Amino acid sequence: MSTPATTQANDGRAPRRRIPASWIAAALAVLLLAAIGFSTQYRSTESAAASGPKRFDPAAFGAQNYESKVVPAIEKKAVELPVLVKALADDKDAAGAEFGTRQGTGPYSFAVKGTGEAGTVKSGLLPVTVPGLPEGTRVSLQTGPAINGTALRDAAGYITFGQFLNQVEYADAATALNNEMRQKLLATLDAPSLAGKRITFTGAFSLLSPSVVTITPVAIEEAS
Template identity: 70%
Template sequence: MSTPAASRARGGRVPRRRIPMGWIAAALAVVLLAAIGFSTRYRSAESVAAAGPRRFDPAAYGARMYESRVVPAIERKAVELPVLVEAMHTDMREAGRRYGVRHGTGPYTFAVKGTGRAGPAASGLMHVTVPGLPPGTRVSLQVGPVINGTALRDVVGFIGFRQFLDQVEYADAATALNDRMRERLLRHLDVRRLEGKRISFVGAFSFLTPAVVTITPVSIKEIP
């Protein structure tokens, strides 16, 4: 009877014990999970939100831009309304080039100022009779509560679509400026008391026709 030692002496091989494949798979899984655990950084919901892209805050944008940049730009660029309307009747393309701002293929937007006599307010508009305009020209100031359009955003020239994430934010910027104007100007304005009074105004409008001028104001003052 031969022994294992005798078998090795005769050059024989001892059969190797095979490790079950299931054990190997389980060991690899443990190693992988341990590696994942060491490399994973756990973050709170607050830290994830802070690290992500900041959401656009329309109210903060309006507060930051309206008084410090938008109003001064409109006041600086404003042309007397009779001068502008005459230029538009003479050569609309030249009037737009000289006095207006245009974004892409959109309408020209103009900053204007003027004086006139305030009429009654209806449907959010206060009509103003401005001397020196062609007969049939209808001038109105938006007095709310709803303020339409993007004139305050578009007329300044330094607010463009590429500054925003998408079209929604771009539209929200215009609404924010309108809302800020309503809060800072129209909230304190007694529109009914102005009826029949001489007023001065500064604002902006987007061109429709030379005969229809609907202005989003940044200033409305009674003339003593």
């Protein structure tokens, strides 16, 4: 009796080979990776940075705002210094609300102007004797090289914390305005030569004490 050379299924067809499950899983993984590759957009570091939030540029902010906006705003709002000091002495809060600006509960900042006799520059400050002020009031104009404070930013009235991403940018904006003032005004000002002369000034200061007024100027000229 002979033995059949091949074994067939009951229906007469040869049995099918089963594909291992591991092969199917591997094939699906390859297809998935290929789909991800086709749908992924690759960008250079430069293009990725360009599409993100624009980085704050303090120097550009100062150049765009100082002469065109800050100086005109301070000149327009400037109060005669004797008038302001008297108002502060009478009612500091009322004077702040009427003449000053501030963010939150911070100190008021004021735009002021005045005329007086310049003294001798010392430690970056030009003292000015302004008639009509209470006895003992000390008035000084910052002449650099270091310019401190945020008075130009704050007294302008239109620059607020909400315009910036964080406190660092807000502080950098104030420094940038001070730098612009130093370049536009102080770089050509011979402050020592003003000693003993009658001058006019316009600028801003933040209130710490009505008897000590340290002004960041935007204009200093010999009085005619």
